[in-house]
Amino acid sequence: MSKTVKLRKGLDIKLVGEADKLKVDAPMPASVALKPTDFHGLVPKMVAKEGDKVKIGSVIFYDKYNEAIKFVSPVSGVIEEVVRGAKRKILEVRITPDAREDAVRFEPKDPASLTGEEVKAAMLENGLWPFLKQRPLDIVADPNVEPKAIFVSAFDSHPLAPDYDYIVHGQDQFFQNGLNALEKLTSGKVHLTLNGNVPADATFQNAKNVQINKISGKHPAGNVGTQIHFIDPIDKGQFVFTVNPQDVVAIGKFFAEGQYDPTRIVALTGSEAKNRRYYRTIVGASVAGIVNDNLESENVRVISGNALTGEKIDRNGYLGFYDAQVTVLPEGNQYKFFLTKGWLGLGFDKYSSHMLFPTWLMKNKKYRLDTNMNGEERGFVVTGEMEKVMPLDILPMQLIKAVMTKDIDAMELLGIYEVAPEDFALCEYVCTSKIDIQEKIREGLDLIKEECM
Amino acid sequence: MKALEKIIHNLDPKFEKGGKWEKMYPLYETLSTFLFTPKHVTKKGAHIRDGVDLKRTMFMVVLALIPCLLFGIYNTGHWHYEIQSYVNPEFEGYRDYLTGFGDKVIYGLMKVLPLVIVSYAAGLAVEFVFGFIKGHGLHEGFLVSGMLIPLTMPADVPLWMVAIATIFAVVIGKEVFGGTGMNILNVALTARAFLYFAYPTAMSGDKVWKSGTDDMLVQADNVMPDGASGATALGDLASFVGDSPVVAGKVMSSSDDLVAAFESAYDPIHAFIGMIPGSVGETSTLAALLGGAILIFTGVASWRIILSFFAGGMLFGLLMNGAGANAYMDVPGYYHLIIGGFAFGAVFMATDPVTAAQTSWGKIWYGLLGGALTVLIRVLNPAYPEGIMLAILFMNVMAPLIDHYVVQTNIKRRQKRFKTA
Numbered sequence: 001m002s003k004t005v006k007l008r009k010g011l012d013i014k015l016v017g018e019a020d021k022l023k024v025d026a027p028m029p030a031s032v033a034l035k036p037t038d039f040h041g042l043v044p045k046m047v048a049k050e051g052d053k054v055k056i057g058s059v060i061f062y063d064k065y066n067e068a069i070k071f072v073s074p075v076s077g078v079i080e081e082v083v084r085g086a087k088r089k090i091l092e093v094r095i096t097p098d099a100r101e102d103a104v105r106f107e108p109k110d111p112a113s114l115t116g117e118e119v120k121a122a123m124l125e126n127g128l129w130p131f132l133k134q135r136p137l138d139i140v141a142d143p144n145v146e147p148k149a150i151f152v153s154a155f156d157s158h159p160l161a162p163d164y165d166y167i168v169h170g171q172d173q174f175f176q177n178g179l180n181a182l183e184k185l186t187s188g189k190v191h192l193t194l195n196g197n198v199p200a201d202a203t204f205q206n207a208k209n210v211q212i213n214k215i216s217g218k219h220p221a222g223n224v225g226t227q228i229h230f231i232d233p234i235d236k237g238q239f240v241f242t243v244n245p246q247d248v249v250a251i252g253k254f255f256a257e258g259q260y261d262p263t264r265i266v267a268l269t270g271s272e273a274k275n276r277r278y279y280r281t282i283v284g285a286s287v288a289g290i291v292n293d294n295l296e297s298e299n300v301r302v303i304s305g306n307a308l309t310g311e312k313i314d315r316n317g318y319l320g321f322y323d324a325q326v327t328v329l330p331e332g333n334q335y336k337f338f339l340t341k342g343w344l345g346l347g348f349d350k351y352s353s354h355m356l357f358p359t360w361l362m363k364n365k366k367y368r369l370d371t372n373m374n375g376e377e378r379g380f381v382v383t384g385e386m387e388k389v390m391p392l393d394i395l396p397m398q399l400i401k402a403v404m405t406k407d408i409d410a411m412e413l414l415g416i417y418e419v420a421p422e423d424f425a426l427c428e429y430v431c432t433s434k435i436d437i438q439e440k441i442r443e444g445l446d447l448i449k450e451e452c453m
Numbered sequence: 454m455k456a457l458e459k460i461i462h463n464l465d466p467k468f469e470k471g472g473k474w475e476k477m478y479p480l481y482e483t484l485s486t487f488l489f490t491p492k493h494v495t496k497k498g499a500h501i502r503d504g505v506d507l508k509r510t511m512f513m514v515v516l517a518l519i520p521c522l523l524f525g526i527y528n529t530g531h532w533h534y535e536i537q538s539y540v541n542p543e544f545e546g547y548r549d550y551l552t553g554f555g556d557k558v559i560y561g562l563m564k565v566l567p568l569v570i571v572s573y574a575a576g577l578a579v580e581f582v583f584g585f586i587k588g589h590g591l592h593e594g595f596l597v598s599g600m601l602i603p604l605t606m607p608a609d610v611p612l613w614m615v616a617i618a619t620i621f622a623v624v625i626g627k628e629v630f631g632g633t634g635m636n637i638l639n640v641a642l643t644a645r646a647f648l649y650f651a652y653p654t655a656m657s658g659d660k661v662w663k664s665g666t667d668d669m670l671v672q673a674d675n676v677m678p679d680g681a682s683g684a685t686a687l688g689d690l691a692s693f694v695g696d697s698p699v700v701a702g703k704v705m706s707s708s709d710d711l712v713a714a715f716e717s718a719y720d721p722i723h724a725f726i727g728m729i730p731g732s733v734g735e736t737s738t739l740a741a742l743l744g745g746a747i748l749i750f751t752g753v754a755s756w757r758i759i760l761s762f763f764a765g766g767m768l769f770g771l772l773m774n775g776a777g778a779n780a781y782m783d784v785p786g787y788y789h790l791i792i793g794g795f796a797f798g799a800v801f802m803a804t805d806p807v808t809a810a811q812t813s814w815g816k817i818w819y820g821l822l823g824g825a826l827t828v829l830i831r832v833l834n835p836a837y838p839e840g841i842m843l844a845i846l847f848m849n850v851m852a853p854l855i856d857h858y859v860v861q862t863n864i865k866r867r868q869k870r871f872k873t874a
Contacts, residue, residue: 013501159501235871301500308499329500335462335489337454342490343508350504355752356513357504373493375506376486378592379634382510383811384755395863397811398856413864421498428499432507433634438498 004196005230007217009391011353011426013159015307016366017327019267019276021166026266028099029285032075033092033318034060038311039130039140040442041449044071044090052079057104057126057260060093068143072127074262074283076102092318108258111181119184123251126260130321131247132185135228135240137445137453138420147241149188149232152179154204154245155195157222158306158425162267162324164245165201167278171249172203178252182243183209193227204245220391225423229392236417236452246324266290266319270307270328271368272300281319287326288316295328301371303327308425309438332372343375350374353389353430378433389426394419396427400437403444408451411444421445461485479581482590507633511593513753514801517744518600521797524740525733526565529608530557532663532730533564539678540669550728561608564664565733568603568615575616576602579623583632594633594640594807595623601641601801604734605794605842608664610648610655618644618651638849639808642842649842657838659684662730677702685731686719686792687831691838693781711780724791735794745800754804757816758823762799765824766790773832781832789828798841799824808849812859819855823848 044061132141196216303310402410421438534547622644682702701718727737748754770786810819830840
């Protein structure tokens with residue numbers, strides 16, 4: 001029953017700065033943070049206070065509207081500060097790790113022998129649940145719904161994306177254990193989707209109790225939203241859960257060893273980073289230890305995640321909960337004279353999906369792109385550009401317009417339930433009118449959550 | 454460039470809110486963003502962005518219009534001297550295409566450049582007025598409209614009319630809807646349609662297409678000299694369905710073979726190259742196709758619209774040939790593609806992304822219907838010899854309807870996935 005999907009549309013943005021295949025241990029971070037902002041729409045209710053001692057796996061806060069969902073500390077140490085923003089919204093809970101490895105223990109169990117309810121309860125109680133995200137809405141999964149399937153994408157196709165084949169290599173047992181746990185959570189299937197362009201690691205190839213699918217083509221082939229769309233699409237009222245492969249390993253490890261495993265392998269990428277490698281660090285770790293000594297230049301932007309969907313962070317900022325990549329790009333805050341690097345330049349330095357630039361002449365060139373908008377915001381004028389990079393059978397322009405006009409009926413009919421902001425990242429990239437499309441899609445999803453869920 | 458950058462951006466504070474020249478900000482923004490792509494950076498979402506922006510896109514359209522503009526300049530001069538030659542024997546040799554090339558170009562420049570300047574001046578003035586009201590700089594849409602408008606005009610149209618038409622088109626056609634990207638009707642065609650209905654004598658008939666026809670007529674005591682004609686090919690064709698058919702100035706009787714006479718008077722190759730009288734930029738199918746090639750290659754214009762527009766015109770032309778009820782219907786269908794403004798309209802007007810259909814399939818239907826409608830108006834409605842302007846404006850209005858049905862198909866297809874599952 002495995003499915004093979006071939007995408008004809010999409011865009012691979014070729015950037016300078018892939019990480020070398022070398023795993024190194026990052027120094028123990030001086031600080032780690034749990035950021036409620038990583039979980040869209042979450043209103044955290046604090047359990048621990050500033051100054052409290054916490055262990056690995058101690059609950060820090062829970063979801064105010066769904067108290068069962070708990071968020072736990074990835075390290076043992078002391079809560080140093082709760083950083084608040086406007087209206088006292090909690091932005092970060094910073095924890096200073098001590099050298100000890102105190103952890104909340106749990107009786108190791110084979111997930112295959114547990115019922116779905118037991119797996120769910122264990123995951124909720126021990127802070128593993130937030131690894132599950134749900135479609136529609138692209139938020140932390142609601143434990144009260146029954147997902148019709150669970151999707152794991154075995155690869156990431158974003159620019160400079162980390163290679164999950166390399167990251168999970170050798171973790172076969174834990175990965176399988178994690179899949180066994182996930183299988184209990186759904187009456188449907190667990191889908192593992194491999195990259196059809198290259199052979200996958202044995203960890204993925206040999207996975208059991210899952211349906212293995214292949215998808216080939218350009219980005220967004222690796223996006224789980226694309227895979228859901230072609231393999232098992234969701235209708236209104238249906239739910240699908242999604243998990244990152246590295247988090248599947250963490251789930252598997254938890255059940256095997258009885259302890260929350262916060263370690264993550266993170267790729268340092270981007271044209272402005274030196275020593276681009278895979279660093280072994282901790283969920284929510286301060287990136288200072290990885291980034292600060294490895295910058296090529298001063299005027300840079302550090303992104304937790306990739307260049308298309310990541311979150312801008314400080315040089316001393318914290319890794320996002322779901323991210324396995326740090327990207328460092330040149331900041332584009334310079335004026336560009338129109339005939340040289342500006343709008344009328346020859347454009348050999350720009351990567352464009354439009355034939356207005358000579359990108360098509362140099363198929364294999366890699367680009368050093370900065371964060372400049374390359375133009376000013378305008379009303380929608382150009383049509384057809386987004387359709388070229390949108391492989392889903394969704395009309396991007398029409399859906400975005402429905403969102404902008406808050407037309408809920410049209411949004412539903414045009415497929416808002418199937419998409420996440422990241423599915424529109426390429427549309428945002430190619431948009432001539434420089435409209436922040438991912439943000440618009442998120443606004444649409446928020447409206448749907450408020451009115452229809 | 455660093456020095457220039459410094460000079461300009463040292464002025465920034467004076468134009469910002471609270472600055473001395475705050476009110477002039479739109480003008481300053483327009484100029485400074487023309488010279489320098491601003492230093493705006495992305496905030497979240499896609500941290501990197503495609504190099505393309507609306508300035509570059511619109512610039513490419515203006516570039517693609519240059520062949521039409523250049524040919525229009527020459528052609529204006531050519532027909533001016535051609536019509537003069539009937540009262541002024543020293544120009545007789547000028548009836549040949551290349552004789553007096555320099556004179557023709559100079560005359561053409563004197564006629565066409567003022568049109569271009571007036572169109573841009575009037576349009577940009579309006580754009581800036583609205584820019585000042587709304588506090589933003591110039592949005593690039595008018596850079597193209599400003600070039601299209603003079604190219605759709607007969608060379609002799611009074612400049613004040615161009616100014617009025619441009620102002621009308623920008624205000625009523627575009628700004629009342631919210632500016633660039635929000636309009637329903639193509640701005641340049643709105644300007645042309647305005648003049649066509651408000652001042653029909655300046656925009657139609659057989660005295661406006663060759664520059665200087667009026668002067669010539671004064672010298673010739675208001676009688677068109679033998680062999681001279683001020684009509685366009687379409688004007689002649691329209692006369693076929695009337696009582697007194699005319700081909701290139703020669704009155705024919707209904708027993709003559711009108712089609713053969715027409716074909717010999719308007720050689721298809723000449724018509725394709727554009728050696729026929731008409732509005733400034735519309736006559737050369739070749740120049741329009743050259744522009745079209747640029748636009749299709751760069752992806753700025755939709756190949757779907759251009760190809761289907763030609764296909765629609767051709768198919769309806771063949772249909773008319775098949776019906777063959779009168780001499781006009783018998784004129785070979787391909788003629789419709791090379792006379793009048795068909796190619797110019799198909800390449801530059803129908804493809805305006807704001808007013809055209811926006812879905813891929815919608816574009817194909819939009820083009821097919823637009824092309825067919827153009828020929829339908831030409832052949833079946835003798836009141837309007839040229840149909841392209843009205844056809845495109847009509848299709849502009851219909852585009853959302855076409856898109857609606859394409860979107861409905863998408864919605865149905867998407868819903869069907871769940872029914873079979």
